[in-house]
Amino acid sequence: MTQGAGRLAIIAGSGFLPYYVAEAAQQSGEVPFIIRLKNEADLDWTKFESVSISVGDVSALGKLLSAQGIDRVVLSGGVSRRPEWREIRPNFKMIAKMPSIIRTLLSGGDDTVLQMVIRLIEAQGARVIGAHEIAPGLLATTGALGKVAPGDDDHRDIAKAAKAALALGALDVGQGSVSVGGRLVALEGVEGTDGMLARVASLRAEGRISSRRKGVLVKLCKPQQDIRADLPTIGPSTVENAARAGLAGIAVEAGRAFVLDREVMLRAADDAGLFVCGIDVGLAGEMM
Numbered sequence: 464m465t466q467g468a469g470r471l472a473i474i475a476g477s478g479f480l481p482y483y484v485a486e487a488a489q490q491s492g493e494v495p496f497i498i499r500l501k502n503e504a505d506l507d508w509t510k511f512e513s514v515s516i517s518v519g520d521v522s523a524l525g526k527l528l529s530a531q532g533i534d535r536v537v538l539s540g541g542v543s544r545r546p547e548w549r550e551i552r553p554n555f556k557m558i559a560k561m562p563s564i565i566r567t568l569l570s571g572g573d574d575t576v577l578q579m580v581i582r583l584i585e586a587q588g589a590r591v592i593g594a595h596e597i598a599p600g601l602l603a604t605t606g607a608l609g610k611v612a613p614g615d616d617d618h619r620d621i622a623k624a625a626k627a628a629l630a631l632g633a634l635d636v637g638q639g640s641v642s643v644g645g646r647l648v649a650l651e652g653v654e655g656t657d658g659m660l661a662r663v664a665s666l667r668a669e670g671r672i673s674s675r676r677k678g679v680l681v682k683l684c685k686p687q688q689d690i691r692a693d694l695p696t697i698g699p700s701t702v703e704n705a706a707r708a709g710l711a712g713i714a715v716e717a718g719r720a721f722v723l724d725r726e727v728m729l730r731a732a733d734d735a736g737l738f739v740c741g742i743d744v745g746l747a748g749e750m751m
Contacts, residue, residue: 572635
């Protein structure tokens with residue numbers, strides 16, 4: 464774990480990941496300060512000292528970091544929408560950067576926006592670190608994580624979907640794709656992984672996807688992604704939606720993807736006959 468002289472802050476969006484990171488920090492002796500994003504953070508944070516701010520309120524964020532003696536910040540959890548440029552509340556350090564910020568918000572992909580957010584936070588005097596540095600135990604490992612392992616057909620679908628996910632990520636669009644019988648059937652867009660899987664389930668029900676072949680979901684980091692934010696994440700709901708879509712399993716990038724509620728998720732996967740595995744991706748995008 465990366466520890467400094469100051470306090471650790473966790474900027475919390477939606478989902479369970481921020482809470483797990485906060486618990487891991489606490490267990491290692493930190494006293495994390497939680498900055499809950501308004502209309503995004505959806506858990507009970509009474510166990511921790513916390514405050515709520517709007518997504519675009521950089522002025523309030525800068526004051527909080529200074530007042531709490533924060534020297535490290537973790538970005539964790541989902542953000543359903545990026546703020547409109549009119550919602551940005553800059554401080555003096557940001558005024559000269561506003562034209563660039565507005566252009567990024569209007570036309571940048573998710574990774575581009577996250578890189579901008581990291582630069583803005585670090586301009587306030589704190590260092591952004593990855594959630595995986597605080598909670599490395601949440602990362603996927605290589606190979607089958609549960610009782611079910613992928614077969615030969617599944618490995619071919621994994622390779623196909625992985626190449627597509629890397630190409631999609633290079634465009635700063637999404638992190639996931641689905642291949643069925645060697646045919647690419649879905650790419651993740653702004654609807655997210657669950658939305659993509661719901662689309663696959665609908666296509667399957669309509670007969671647009673073969674009912675005789677199952678297929679695989681693959682989630683990978685974008686090639687240019689700053690791993691301090693937005694690592695691919697799977698959990699019980701991912702397994703549930705993959706099962707509804709009729710898939711054989713899920714593959715994520717070992718060491719660069721979070722597995723949440725691991726025991727619950729793997730029990731659900733085993734019961735459904737789905738595999739969950741961690742894969743290595745070569746520099747050229749080929750499976751190793």
